[in-house]
Amino acid sequence: MKLKLKIWRQEDASAKGGFQNYDVDGIDGDMSFLEMLDVVNNDLINEGQEPIEFDHDCREGICGSCSLQINGEPHGPDRLITTCQLHMRKFNDGDEIVIEPFRATAFPVIKDLVIDRSAFDRIQHAGGYISVNTSGNTQDANSIPIEKENADDAFYAATCIGCGACVAACKNASAMLFTSAKVSQFALLPQGEIEAHERVLNMVHQMDKEGFGNCTNTGACEIECPKGISLENIARMNREYLSASVAG
Secondary structure, three states: OOOOHHHHHHOOOOOOOEEEEEOOOOOEEEEEHHHHHHHHHHHHOOOOOOOOOOOOOOOOOOOOOOOEEOOOOOOOOOOOOOOOOOOOHHHHOOEEEEEEEEOOOOOOEOOHHHHHHHHHHHHHHHHHHOOOOOOOOOOOOOOOOHHHHHHHHHHHHHHHOOHHHHHHOOOOOHHHHHHHHHHHHHOOHHOOOHHHHHHHHHHHHHHHOOEOOOOOOHHHHHHHOOOOOOHHHHHHHHHHHHHHHHHH
């Protein structure tokens, strides 16, 4: 398979970036998208050129670091997958593929396709924890009764990997799907009740402080989320926030 690639290159955070064109040949449909980029980088290195910087770690759809905008879509044309799980069979011989980093003010470009997503870390640090002592004082899992529906919803919220696809997909660069997932995974469980009000107020405040936009219910975030995190979490966070604001 031969492909024409338009890839964003940017020397550092302060430099002006731009697209560069690359032709690549010998791509197998069973390759992952990142393996295709590995081929491009091997060719660049053999030619004495600087390879393209992109994030990756687990390559198993778990860590979320492989976040790329591919032909205008976070993680590319497939659904419920990360970029590392995207296979080249989704493309055709001769296709032109535009590859760029996620675009958001709160996600500044570090170099080429690598972005700084530490804003997500700061949102979690603002309230994504519980004060229950679980060190050497664990309880049997069945000692605290929890409705199965709540347990399931908490689990599904906790599957968020913080990749940033929701932000990249949103016309407002909103982080509300991410933040609401982190709020929901605790709000639905009794262990999270102690900091409930403080958590949602602090996390929403930090989200706004980081410069993310607001939610206008477009729904692109849920569609592009590799884990299918539901918009219901945003509604839950809004209710939690209103309750905490009234109580506070």
